[in-house]
Amino acid sequence: xxxxxxxxxxxxxxxxxxxxxxxxVGSVIITHYDVVKGFLSFGEALNWGVSNFYxxxxxxxxLPDIFQKLKETVLMSVAATTIASAFALMLALVGSxxxxxxxxxxxxxxGIASFFRNVPLVAWAMVLMLAFSQSALTxxxxxxxxxxxxxxxxxxxxxxxxxxxxxxxxxATGARYSHIIFQSVLPSSMPQMISWLLxxxxxxxxxxxxxxxxxxxxxxxxxxxxxxxxxYHSASLTVILIVITVILIxxxxxxxxxxxx
Numbered sequence: 351x352x353x354x355x356x357x358x359x360x361x362x363x364x365x366x367x368x369x370x371x372x373x374x375v376g377s378v379i380i381t382h383y384d385v386v387k388g389f390l391s392f393g394e395a396l397n398w399g400v401s402n403f404y405x406x407x408x409x410x411x412x413l414p415d416i417f418q419k420l421k422e423t424v425l426m427s428v429a430a431t432t433i434a435s436a437f438a439l440m441l442a443l444v445g446s447x448x449x450x451x452x453x454x455x456x457x458x459x460x461g462i463a464s465f466f467r468n469v470p471l472v473a474w475a476m477v478l479m480l481a482f483s484q485s486a487l488t489x490x491x492x493x494x495x496x497x498x499x500x501x502x503x504x505x506x507x508x509x510x511x512x513x514x515x516x517x518x519x520x521x522a523t524g525a526r527y528s529h530i531i532f533q534s535v536l537p538s539s540m541p542q543m544i545s546w547l548l549x550x551x552x553x554x555x556x557x558x559x560x561x562x563x564x565x566x567x568x569x570x571x572x573x574x575x576x577x578x579x580x581x582y583h584s585a586s587l588t589v590i591l592i593v594i595t596v597i598l599i600x601x602x603x604x605x606x607x608x609x610x611x
Contacts, residue, residue, distance in 0.1 A: 405587040412584050416572055420591055422486075423568035424599075427554035430490050434497035435547050438463075441498070442505030449509060449535055451527065460506070466499025471557050475564045484566035492561050493554050500553075504546040508539050541610045548603040555599055559592055 378385060443449045445459030474492040482488045519534075562570020569592060576585040 402582045403586045404583065405590065406583040409581070409583040409587045413587070416569070416584075416588055416591060419569045419572045420595060423558045423562060423570070424555055424595065426486065426490055426568060427493060427558045428551055430493035431497050431501075431547065431551045431554050434494050435501050435543075435550070438498050438501035438505050439543070441502045442509060443531065443535070445502065446506045446509040449527075449531065459502070463499050463502035463506070466495050467503055468499070469495070471496045471561065472564065475561050479565065484564075486565070486567045489558065489561045489565040489567050492565070493558060496557070497550050497554060501546060501550055505539070505543055508542045508546070509535055544610055545607050548606060552596070552600050552603055556596055 377383070441459045441463060444451075445456050445463065447456070450456035471492055474495050475488060478488045478491050482491070558568060559570040559573070562568035562572075563574045565571075569588060573585055573588040573592075576582075576588060
């Protein structure tokens, strides 16, 4: 029996890697990609990066302006995520099988979450630019809509997993819906929800850089501006500060998770 299982897994792996190889070769042929030239140019690209893409003394003059844009990006990401979490919590309570009061609204809530979650952040930014042009509001709304979809889905799963038994116990005693929410669902689910919220803040700070390039705001706009001006030293300083900020935020987030979970 063990041999049959091993043989089945081996055949499945063989089929998977065969399909992957066929797709790879097909993509290379269709796009006329020169694989050899691509590998050979890697060394040239690395050499160019080492020679040009680093901060110099002149780029340090722009450090205060870069810090200001970075602060705007971080604050916008935090604001979009926290406000989105409030809407996501309401949708999750309606959509969760544990706390739903109406099947129609539960399906509607899950549908809204699925739609918002499956539309890429870049698509949100481009669509919103048609209505609000390039502005901070466009970037904020793009992050907000993406966060609502992701957090609603995460909160629904958290409520269904964590609160099911305690909710059934309170329902058996005849507790009212509000008592079930505030005395069972929220206390038991909140630590995991906060963990998802922190994760979303980390993700949005990373994504806000790309959104800023599209919407002309924040640190993404600064990087795009320096890069298009061929000011690679300032652009590299911007990238380094983004990486440091993301690492610090992630470290702080992990510490908070260890405390609450």
